[in-house]
Amino acid sequence: MNAVSRRASTLPISAVRKLVPYAQKAKARGVRILHLNIGDTDIKTPPVMLARLKTFAENPIGYAASTGVPAFIEALLVYYHRLGYTFLKSENIIATVGGSEAISMAFFATCEIGDEVLVFEPFYSNYQALALLNGVHLVGVPTYISNGFHLPDAKFIEKYLTKKTKAILISNPCNPTGVVYTQREINELVLLAVKRNLFLISDEVYREFIFVDRPHASLFPYMKKYPENMIVVDSLSKRYSLCGARLGVFSTLNESLLTGVTKIAMSRLSGGIIDQAVGAALTDIPEKYLNEVQEEYKKRRDVLYKGLSKIDGVTLSMPEGAFYCMVGLPVKNAEDFCVWLLESFRENNETVMFAPGAGFYNSEGKGVNEVRIAYVLNTDKLKRALEILAHALKAYPGRRKSA
Amino acid sequence: MNAVSRRASTLPISAVRKLVPYAQKAKARGVRILHLNIGDTDIKTPPVMLARLKTFAENPIGYAASTGVPAFIEALLVYYHRLGYTFLKSENIIATVGGSEAISMAFFATCEIGDEVLVFEPFYSNYQALALLNGVHLVGVPTYISNGFHLPDAKFIEKYLTKKTKAILISNPCNPTGVVYTQREINELVLLAVKRNLFLISDEVYREFIFVDRPHASLFPYMKKYPENMIVVDSLSKRYSLCGARLGVFSTLNESLLTGVTKIAMSRLSGGIIDQAVGAALTDIPEKYLNEVQEEYKKRRDVLYKGLSKIDGVTLSMPEGAFYCMVGLPVKNAEDFCVWLLESFRENNETVMFAPGAGFYNSEGKGVNEVRIAYVLNTDKLKRALEILAHALKAYPGRRKSA
Incomplete structure (x- = not known):
């Protein structure tokens, strides 16, 4: 019958949003998800910007x-x-x-x-x-x-x-x-x-x-x-x-x-x-707004880097800016691991969501054991996410023997 | 040097917005323009929709x-x-x-x-x-x-x-x-x-x-x-x-x-x-909102149709819906006429703007003597626009002898 064009059907699904259906199912089961998969930050919009909506005429x-x-x-x-x-x-x-x-x-x-x-x-x-x-x-x-x-x-x-x-x-x-x-x-x-x-x-x-x-x-x-x-x-x-x-x-x-x-x-x-x-x-916007935001992301970066460095088999380099990093995980396939985190793992009814790394490459076979982490949650939540990641890697059946 | 792609450079300029630079120059000279070129209506947005901005949280x-x-x-x-x-x-x-x-x-x-x-x-x-x-x-x-x-x-x-x-x-x-x-x-x-x-x-x-x-x-x-x-x-x-x-x-x-x-x-x-x-x-939105809007556009349609029908050499058919009509004008080239309206014509320091018709065809040579009129102004302004159009057509040097 009448089908979508080939070019539309072969568009890649965003690596950032690819696993959303698994996340929705997990949420439907009552699992809380720490979202480190997308750059959708928890930092507040400047009030002076939102105030414009009240006076929009x-x-x-x-x-x-x-x-x-x-x-x-x-x-x-x-x-x-x-x-x-x-x-x-x-x-x-x-x-x-x-x-x-x-x-x-x-x-x-x-x-x-x-x-x-x-x-x-x-x-x-x-x-x-x-x-x-x-x-x-x-x-x-x-x-x-x-x-x-x-x-x-x-x-x-x-x-x-x-x-x-x-x-x-x-x-x-x-x-x-x-x-x-x-x-x-x-x-x-x-x-x-x-x-x-x-x-x-x-x-x-x-x-x-x-x-x-x-x-x-x-x-x-x-x-x-x-x-x-x-x-x-x-x-x-x-x-x-x-x-x-x-x-x-x-x-x-x-x-x-x-x-x-x-x-x-x-x-x-x-x-x-x-x-x-x-x-x-x-x-x-007061000048201090961006300074404070930058300080906050730097704090998160430090927490993330320190935490990840302690996990056995994880490879990363110190992120210098933005609020992302690409991290190598001691797993055979990071996408499978991300799906498993959403489908099969939870700790106190919580789990963590990452963006599978392969979607950030277009060379076949690259980034297969990597994830992108967006540090868009506060340091308490980040620490909790790192804890979950460390425990999940130990429990994961698809773990690679040596990093 | 480094130039824009051929496909971008050959994109047509929207017929609706093509003459905007001429309109800007006219406005800079202090001329008021009755905009019938674009479907940007003067009818008010429902207050209940704008109210959402005040409570957006x-x-x-x-x-x-x-x-x-x-x-x-x-x-x-x-x-x-x-x-x-x-x-x-x-x-x-x-x-x-x-x-x-x-x-x-x-x-x-x-x-x-x-x-x-x-x-x-x-x-x-x-x-x-x-x-x-x-x-x-x-x-x-x-x-x-x-x-x-x-x-x-x-x-x-x-x-x-x-x-x-x-x-x-x-x-x-x-x-x-x-x-x-x-x-x-x-x-x-x-x-x-x-x-x-x-x-x-x-x-x-x-x-x-x-x-x-x-x-x-x-x-x-x-x-x-x-x-x-x-x-x-x-x-x-x-x-x-x-x-x-x-x-x-x-x-x-x-x-x-x-x-x-x-x-x-x-x-x-x-x-x-x-x-x-x-x-x-x-x-x-209260049901009456759309009824009132429809009534208003119908009134405008009637004013426009009646007014245009009285102008010598103008051809049109009764518009049945939306808020546009395509109108044949007794001119050799409607785009030239539209430009002339903005550059050279004014009556009590007012003129009128239409969208040249050729931009609504992709067959070469079609619509050359047509304009699209959007009846998005109230009936008083529409009547005034029709007056200006009638006088302008008489004064226009590029008028066709017989329609």
């Missing part, structure tokens, strides 16, 4: 400009100017329906169907589905837990370039590895992109969450010198705990890209004007 | 389920059940970021790259860009002002089917023509789709805006008999004046489609939870 709720509500764009501009990127103008910023839409627009606007974009494995699993939705093929360049998932040198990266490569996409600080690229690494990548006439797309939604003693190496400072090549993707979701308000940003100085992305934005008419009114409050 | 603002916030889905279900479609279950409904996203998902989920979807010309201009974003080719089947843009018979439509045709897409009541298809027309289309194993996608966002004495011929009643073929696209934007809250719906009983569309929805994580909280109030 537009009626009727009409379309926004396709590229964003002016007040929201202006607030973003103030934010970027405070960071020092004073060359940015409002026309360089397009508000998107979440960072996801900005990534999707970047794929469509930089690539023809069948073109390639380089990503560093492991990479944010939704990049894969968003690429496929736009007919783009992601090519994974390997990075390794042994050096904290830092970038290989340009010579190594160049081996993965073909005639079809149109862009390189990075997440910095990185979801899922927690690596924060150094200025030297970004510099080398910029030079490579310019030399090979590629777009460089930097997803910087975790910009403020850095736990190492060096500043964030943003792509923005390179925009003025290389206006044609540089694209920054951003989002308020993680910074201000606004995942469910869809507030993303596509930014470039490349005028042909801006024209193209504006046309994509016009095709879906407008983003949400209520969400963008909330977003426009970002300039009213 | 979720903090943090986390992701919604990819397929929609349960309370919103349940409210939609109550709405559809009240309409008599009691066979619908919550799993048949996927909440989307506006009707636009539902259309985009339908293209991706029914077609491979290069496949074809039949539409009836003139058609809603954004269908074109959304099709191109999904690598789908729209094939226009002509309909004519002379019979009120009603559908040709199945034999005629079949001539436009090829091996690549995967779906037929209709807007009913129709944007941009205002036609409301009869039960007989829908019936014939359903049988054709089933016979040829095609998907039939019915965009029913104007369902309640019908000014003829026959009920809406929805696709929902056909879903039970032909669960594999039928897709309904819906949106709260027009019904409750919520264009800037992105609240669309994709609905089908086809399980493989539902699985595919769920994966597309997962790729962008979630829609907006604030917008969906507003949408969930739809069951609290």
